[in-house]
Amino acid sequence: MGVSIKWLKQYVDFNWSAEELAHRLTMAGIAVEGVNREDDDYILDLDLTPNRGDCLGMINLAREVAALSGSSLQLPTVMVQENKENISKLVKVEIEAPELCQRYAARLIKNVKIKESPQWMQEALIHSGIRPINNIVDVTNYVMLECNQPLHAFDYRLLGSKILVRRAHPGEKFTTLDEVERQLDEDMLVITDGSRPVALAGVMGGLNTEIHDATVDVLLESAWFLGPNIRRTSRKVGLRSDSSMRFEKGTDINGVIYAANRAAMLIQQLAEGEVAAGICDVYPDPRKALQVTLRPQRVNYLLGAEISPAAIRSYLERLQFAVKDNKGSLAVDIPSYRPDIEMEVDLIEEVARLHGYDKIEPGLPGGETIPGGLTRYQRFRDEIKNIAAQSLNEVVNYSFISEENFDHLLLPPESPLRKVVKVANPLSEEQGVMRTLLLPGLLQNISTNLARKNENLAFFELASVFHPSPQGLPIEKLKLGGIVCGHHDLNWTKQRIEMDFFYLKGIVENLLWHLGLDQCEFAVAHDVSYHPGRSAVLRYFGDEIGIIGELHPLVLLNYGIKQPSCAFELDIEKLYTHRRTRLRVDRIARYPAVERDIAVVLNHKVTAAEALAVIRDAEKELLKDVVVFDIYTGAQVAEGYKSVAFKMTFQSLDRTLTENEINSSVSRILERLQQDVKAELR
């Protein structure tokens, strides 16, 4: 909001420069975003917090300046010369919805001459960002800016029998001043003339009773409408006016009459109107003044300051709060223009604000010290990030995705991953649903980077996915996802390391090893988003903890990715459940280990894991370790078969093994391989 300093000075005298004023106000909680020069005036750009809507009125702002500078506030005098004719005979006001309109006052000004308002008023309005229209409308706007009381002027002769304030009828239509027809409902408050709406209460007047060049008599409305209702209405019809903005933030119910009189006086002066005697004021349930008790010791207790009771009292009085002593406490009458002040702490803030936040000495809390730190689970997650970050770059993707991703991932209609938490009001369809897996974001990261010619990509993300829950809040699951594409950056060693399935599997195995889940089993996966021959589910003793694989070529195509890419996704909570909590070391053997290599021909369908399991099972005692060290297909190996070489290490904890013992072990192993997986010795 723009505030003219020239105008402000009509109510309070101060010697500060515009910059100094801006600084003082800012440090007192009335944030000034900038100061602009306009002709011979300076305009302050205020950024008010929602609790200080009162400062949208010049007089209230001037009161702040007076309190800060110590100078006095000069309110404009209001003297209305009234006619003999009493308003009560001409205007009837009835409030049918007192819960939404707690006060409605009207004044009648007859025989006005519509013309331009004087230069000073036009200037004041322009400096405040309001376009001058004619003397009547300008007066209502001027007084609104001055008193923070929105006013409305009707053409009295176009009005019907009475003013009736009621809820709109369902489906009722009404055309506002901006010539837009609005659809109303029962939650909206309208001002009617007994038969039809003439204003959408607190938001905008109607085209039907607008002040125009031939207007003769003016009915002036000054009312109090319930802020939350105005806010709802204004949002629903998509119309935010200077008036609605003020009502939303709360206006001064006891300032209604002052503003009405001030406007009547100005109309009398600027439009030569004749003001009917009296004011039609319907205020069925007058508001009781609020009194709040303030304990000076509580001020210092909460602030950690030493402000004397006298100083506390003087800060409040500078704000024009009436303060009375009450057995060591202060009884403070809260003026109705400060609806933000409801309880003791609110007054403590007022004291602190005027005292100056910077004057309160900083300290550190004493009392009992407690050890802070991370929980085991938090440390576990940190460890995962640390390990993943050794070979993958961490990404942060939005939690919402487009539902289209599920089609891109080839998920069938019945896939549980399609059961999503929907955002009711997304910014776009691209952000329409909460993600149920991390994969879409990761694929998008690959696609975006490749499009920018960033090759050789390796990313991970640790974040939540969301699933609907029949009751209460949706289910949030923390996941670790990763994706790789391309190869290691070019180097001089002639080694080109492809970031393929086994590369990524190595990363995952390393992670699992560090977390103590090295006994995790990789079993053939049946996941439509992945390559059927190059994907695995991870199981820890039967519990499925995640998936890894090369992505299905069609999925890659759907994301515009023209290179093979591999991804994994693990369930963090499951990793945590199965993590190793206690490490026990194996004894280190003092007797020599003996290595034996064997090569066997196996059917293609026999997996390494199956063969290794047979070997381990055949020699439970002496076999210390067995690894696959070569796999060969091609000449000399029949189609559909592969030659697999194993390196086996035999060792005993209590003796040196004899050649015979080892030989018999090896033959037992070979026998079992023949029996169980139809292996042939090469």
Next chain:
Amino acid sequence: MLDKLKQIADRSEQRLAQVSSIDEINELKVKILGRKGEITQLLRGLKDLNAQERVSVGKIANELKARLEDTINRRTEEIKNQELQLRLEKEKVDITLPGLPWQRGGKHPLTLVNEEIRDIFIGMGFSVAEGPEIESDYYNFEALNIPRDHPAREMQDSFYISDDILLRTHTSPVQVRTMEKLAPQTPVKIIVPGRVYRRDDDATHSPMFNQVEGLVIDKNITFGHLKGTLMLFVHKIFGEDVKVRYRPSFFPFTEPSVEMDISCVNCKGTGCRVCSHTGWLEILGAGMVNPRVLQYGGYDPEEVTGFAFGMGVERIAMLKYGINDLRLFFDNDKRFLKQF
């Protein structure tokens, strides 16, 4: 015989001086001192000498032999050393070539800054609390003293899932959740890092961003403690020379409320583009916990007081790393990520 002996010795010394490999030395050693070596051969003639001569020649011969053995040992050492030097010279590599290919990863800058913030507060005795990203209206608003239709809801335009469920607009709901869990226990000292969501998307707003919230509740907690704690934090994260100022502000869940500014870390307070030429940067919002919020959490505001604060992690990361575009955090461009 003595002359011959001396001749052999001299010749051997000369040859030993010229050899250049261990093999040659060994060969020479056999030739001179071996069973069939020159000296052994010559000394076979000792038996033809008389006893006196035998003694004196034998003595000299032994001395010569010892001397030659010494020379051989010395030369062996020298040559071994030479060979080692030669090998080392041969094995020299271009140490300026890059190391073996290891594809480096790295943490996201937001993670790094989050960890830094977290560690500072853990050092002050704080624990880390967490809560759901999808929240109920009650925890996100009601229990934080933001009833329906409160104008403060305007400050935080929300993504709704249903009427009562929304994506949390701040990490503050965890304040109430933690209080409910702990009340009436004191002290409460937590920070709450996490993702939050607001319906805003432009150059300076992202619909998803990260916050760190803090909450301290105990007997005798004052506004002074709030100032002291936050000042310590700012000095640890931005350096001791950073100046701090406090402005009154408004948050429905704190009263009094405060906005903390620091002197611009870019221009040191003289005014630049980063601080919009004000010399100050808004860095976090804070305040004394509103008594109503304490009550919602199950505490008696007459018994305990507390302070709370909240900051945007992106903002701090931008200042720390000199990042000028918020969108870079969520763009996930390799060229950006690989710098961390």
